[in-house]
Amino acid sequence: xxxxxxxxxxxxxxxxxxxxxxxxxxxxxxxxxxxxxxxxxxxxxxxxxxxxxxxxxxxxxxxxxxxxxxxxxxxxxxxxxxxxxxxxxxxxxxxxxxxxxxxxxxxxxxxxxxxxxxxxxxxxxxxxxxxxxxxxxxxxxxxxxxxxxxxxxxxxxxxxxxxxxxxxxxxxxxxxxxxxxxxxxxxxxxxxxxxxxxxxxxxxxxxxxxxxxxxxxxxxxxxxxxxxxxxxxxxxxxxxxxxxxxxxxxxxxxxx
Amino acid sequence: xxxxxxxxxxxxxxxxxxxxxxxxxxxxxxxxxxxxxxxxxxxxxxxxxxxxxxxxxxxxxxxxxxxxxxxxxxxxxxxxxxxxxxxxxxxxxxxxxxxxxxxxxxxxxxxxxxxxxxxxxxxxxxxxxxxxxxxxxxxxxxxxxxxxxxxxxxxxxxxxxxxxxxxxxxxxxxxxxxxxxxxxxxxxxxxxxxxxxxxxxxxxxxxxxxxxxxxxxxxxxxxxxxxxxxxxxxxxxxxxxxxxxxxxxxxxxxxxxxxxxxxxxxxxxxxxxxxxxxxxxxxxxxxxxxxxxxxxxxxxxxxxxxxxxxxxxxxxxxxxxxxxxxxxxxxxxxxxxxxxxxxxxxx
Numbered sequence: 001x002x003x004x005x006x007x008x009x010x011x012x013x014x015x016x017x018x019x020x021x022x023x024x025x026x027x028x029x030x031x032x033x034x035x036x037x038x039x040x041x042x043x044x045x046x047x048x049x050x051x052x053x054x055x056x057x058x059x060x061x062x063x064x065x066x067x068x069x070x071x072x073x074x075x076x077x078x079x080x081x082x083x084x085x086x087x088x089x090x091x092x093x094x095x096x097x098x099x100x101x102x103x104x105x106x107x108x109x110x111x112x113x114x115x116x117x118x119x120x121x122x123x124x125x126x127x128x129x130x131x132x133x134x135x136x137x138x139x140x141x142x143x144x145x146x147x148x149x150x151x152x153x154x155x156x157x158x159x160x161x162x163x164x165x166x167x168x169x170x171x172x173x174x175x176x177x178x179x180x181x182x183x184x185x186x187x188x189x190x191x192x193x194x195x196x197x198x199x200x201x202x203x204x205x206x207x208x209x210x211x212x213x214x215x216x217x218x219x220x221x222x223x224x225x226x227x228x229x230x231x232x233x234x235x236x237x238x239x240x241x242x243x244x245x246x247x248x249x250x251x252x253x254x255x256x
Numbered sequence: 257x258x259x260x261x262x263x264x265x266x267x268x269x270x271x272x273x274x275x276x277x278x279x280x281x282x283x284x285x286x287x288x289x290x291x292x293x294x295x296x297x298x299x300x301x302x303x304x305x306x307x308x309x310x311x312x313x314x315x316x317x318x319x320x321x322x323x324x325x326x327x328x329x330x331x332x333x334x335x336x337x338x339x340x341x342x343x344x345x346x347x348x349x350x351x352x353x354x355x356x357x358x359x360x361x362x363x364x365x366x367x368x369x370x371x372x373x374x375x376x377x378x379x380x381x382x383x384x385x386x387x388x389x390x391x392x393x394x395x396x397x398x399x400x401x402x403x404x405x406x407x408x409x410x411x412x413x414x415x416x417x418x419x420x421x422x423x424x425x426x427x428x429x430x431x432x433x434x435x436x437x438x439x440x441x442x443x444x445x446x447x448x449x450x451x452x453x454x455x456x457x458x459x460x461x462x463x464x465x466x467x468x469x470x471x472x473x474x475x476x477x478x479x480x481x482x483x484x485x486x487x488x489x490x491x492x493x494x495x496x497x498x499x500x501x502x503x504x505x506x507x508x509x510x511x512x513x514x515x516x517x518x519x520x521x522x523x524x525x526x527x528x529x530x531x532x533x534x535x536x537x538x539x540x541x542x543x544x545x546x547x548x549x550x551x552x553x554x555x556x557x558x559x560x561x562x563x564x565x566x567x568x569x570x571x572x573x574x575x576x577x578x579x580x581x582x583x584x585x586x587x588x589x590x591x592x593x594x595x596x597x598x599x600x601x602x603x
Contacts, residue, residue, distance in 0.1 A: 139405075215561060232515070
């Protein structure tokens with residue numbers, strides 16, 4: 001009896017796997033489509049310029065001197081179902097100061113999508129696995145040496161509203177465990193949730209805006225006057241993480 | 257029949273390939289890596305550190321040792337790891353509550369001895385470091401310790417032909433990056449195993465305790481072992497043993513890492529192995545003798561919201577028991593470890 005049910009279970013699982021494969025093949029066009037994804041830091045709709053004076057929603061003046069964040073798990077979506085995507089990197093340190101770190105090229109064998117998802121931050125397992133290289137190299141300045149863990153995103157600049165003596169603000173946002181988690185999954189839809197059809201002889205570029213102002217006024221209102229210095233995991237860091245999760249939107253999709 | 261022929265051909269081809277590969281290796285004149293064994297002492301649990309991801313070799317260990325003793329890992333060249341972690345003090349800082357660092361500054365905590373680090377899940381008094389491999393980054397970049405940047409250290413290593421050769425031998429090519437440096441340092445630090453004290457010999461049946469030591473061991477098991485658990489003499493937990501806060505350093509311990517008020521003033525339970533070599537004692541080195549620590553447990557515990565239940569009513573220890581405890585704790589000194597030539601600075 002026991003053995004019998006085991007066989008049935010096996011057969012059932014086998015069938016399930018079979019079905020899944022088939023489902024995938026259904027949508028696959030057998031062709032490969034290339035998609036370019038470009039992150040563009042912006043302030044008030046214009047590309048971010050370092051050291052240029054801006055004003056945030058609190059009327060506080062500020063300039064930006066650094067903006068960096070970890071991106072992973074890029075995926076195209078069709079009604080929230082992931083499209084199998086090839087060519088994505090596990091972790092990329094996107095740095096507003098280094099243009100080519102902001103663009104990604106992926107390919108897929110399916111041709112219809114209406115969304116893009118990705119993750120900001122470094123998974124908890126990768127925060128506790130010792131010495132890493134490449135974009136996770138601690139020499140990149142995105143690793144806390146006294147409280148092991150990655151800074152998921154950082155924004156630095158200056159403001160006359162900063163209470164820190166040198167007038168700077170430094171938001172180093174991290175925390176990977178339990179309730180201090182600052183990893184954020186982001187799902188963006190295409191403008192008007194429009195279905196985009198890929199063509200194998202055209203390359204599509206998805207321009208993703210990252211609105212710096214949202215750091216101060218996104219999911220939460222966080223003025224520079226109230227916090228100019230966040231350098232450890234905790235409840236405050238989480239609020240900033242909610243804010244950077246809200247900074248992204250698809251600005252345009254263009255075909256070349 | 258047909259199948260067999262195919263297989264034989266494959267074997268011949270494979271053999272030929274391996275032979276060619278072997279020749280190639282020889283050409284390149286990189287000495288073969290000699291594996292090094294990490295032996296888990298009898299009675300010890302499996303180490304926390306996963307050596308599979310950093311296979312120990314004699315050359316990797318030698319590279320780690322060179323790095324450990326090299327002042328160039330610090331900004332002004334004067335503060336190698338070994339300046340604060342001295343072998344004759346079981347790799348603690350001898351006779352200093354705080355250790356000297358860059359620019360006449362001092363650390364804000366007492367440097368612990370370094371041994372059996374491969375069994376630590378969290379490192380530092382507050383457990384802020386979650387992996388042995390990334391630990392060296394903390395002293396390297398700390399302004400009051402080595403005060404250097406990771407990039408500068410890597411640049412200095414790259415400038416040195418001897419290092420380039422060693423990294424090439426250990427990792428297959430000359431690339432030097434922080435990951436490789438940290439893995440090599442870990443090979444040295446993780447190999448620092450101390451398990452050959454008189455206590456260990458008694459456990460192995462190769463020696464026996466004196467009467468006083470045996471009596472002290474009995475007291476220890478009842479009154480101390482809940483936190484200083486054998487065989488590592490720590491349970492690796494964080495506890496508040498009722499030390500009044502140091503007014504100058506104002507160290508809140510584990511809470512600095514977790515942000516949780518329940519962790520306020522908790523510090524990692526230190527191992528008591530080699531305790532007679534690592535004085536002074538406590539996270540800020542406030543105790544100048546083991547006897548003074550015992551007196552603290554007997555009469556000076558300060559109660560606060562996080563004081564450990566095991567010590568909050570103080571620990572009753574008679575003067576006799578104290579002497580016996582001290583006798584027992586002396587059996588934890590591992591002179592083979594502090595005399596081990598493998599861990600000594602190369603001449």
